[in-house]
Amino acid sequence: MGSIKLENVSKSFGEATVIPSIDLEINDGEFVVFVGPSGCGKSTLLRLIAGLEDVSGGRILIDGKDATDTAPADRGLAMVFQSYALYPHMSVRSNIGFPLKMAGIDKTEIDRKVDDAARILNLTDYLDRKPRQLSGGQRQRVAIGRAIVRSPECFLFDEPLSNLDAALRVNMRLEISELHQQLNATSIYVTHDQIEAMTMADKIVVLNKGRIEQVGSPLDLYRNPANLFVAGFIGSPK
Numbered sequence: 001m002g003s004i005k006l007e008n009v010s011k012s013f014g015e016a017t018v019i020p021s022i023d024l025e026i027n028d029g030e031f032v033v034f035v036g037p038s039g040c041g042k043s044t045l046l047r048l049i050a051g052l053e054d055v056s057g058g059r060i061l062i063d064g065k066d067a068t069d070t071a072p073a074d075r076g077l078a079m080v081f082q083s084y085a086l087y088p089h090m091s092v093r094s095n096i097g098f099p100l101k102m103a104g105i106d107k108t109e110i111d112r113k114v115d116d117a118a119r120i121l122n123l124t125d126y127l128d129r130k131p132r133q134l135s136g137g138q139r140q141r142v143a144i145g146r147a148i149v150r151s152p153e154c155f156l157f158d159e160p161l162s163n164l165d166a167a168l169r170v171n172m173r174l175e176i177s178e179l180h181q182q183l184n185a186t187s188i189y190v191t192h193d194q195i196e197a198m199t200m201a202d203k204i205v206v207l208n209k210g211r212i213e214q215v216g217s218p219l220d221l222y223r224n225p226a227n228l229f230v231a232g233f234i235g236s237p238k
């Protein structure tokens with residue numbers, strides 16, 4: 001379970017229409033990448049799906065059910081941001097377990113889930129450290145750990161690697177892809193980096209000025225770009 005459907009979704013901030021109208025289907029288990037230049041509406045679209053912003057029009061269906069007015073915490077989604085947003089005064093264990101504590105889950109259960117997440121993310125030896133005692137990659141793993149503990153059906157990643165150096169980015173890309181498969185999740189991954197899109201996606205959604213230019217597999221987009229914008233962005237020879 002983890003399908004998402006957008007029907008005629010629009011978003012305006014005051015007078016400014018950022019997303020005129022988007023229809024999109026994301027299937028259970030897919031790794032979907034939203035790609036497009038800075039300011040094209042990628043984060044806004046992700047925040048609409050997460051429920052962190054209200055739509056101006058249209059519907060969002062999660063697992064076939066209308067979730068347009070569902071509270072973010074009840075959507076079965078977990079978001080991983082670009083800025084790690086870790087609590088500096090809390091240990092890694094407390095940071096990862098925080099969403100469970102907020103949900104009123106008891107300590108034994110929290111510890112068990114945090115231990116499981118730490119094992120998956122190679123953080124077992126770092127659970128007592130504070131965020132400042134970690135490398136950039138480890139911090140990003142803690143942020144992912146905080147998403148995993150809630151056993152979401154769907155992960156939403158907003159440029160999670162843009163603060164990391166190039167070598168680490170390559171590693172983390174692989175780790176996120178493996179995690180997606182291991183957890184049998186649906187993932188939506190936002191990036192402005194076409195290499196990330198081409199290497200990670202089952203399906204790429206190319207956005208430009210709040211509109212979808214093309215949806216397809218990396219190979220589809222490379223071989224048959226719909227227009228010059230897509231060709232230019234993907235780097236294909238059209």
Ligand code: ADP
Nearest residue numbers: 013016018036037038039040041042043044045
């Ligand atoms: P991207 O993530 O692709 O860089 P964003 O979704 O962050 O793009 O932004 C798309 C557009 O919406 C930008 O023009 C941005 O200024 C505008 N925008 C985003 N959030 C808000 C907001 N809360 N209020 C007003 N304008 C916003």
Ligand code: MG
Nearest residue numbers: 042043044158
């Ligand atoms: Mg953004």
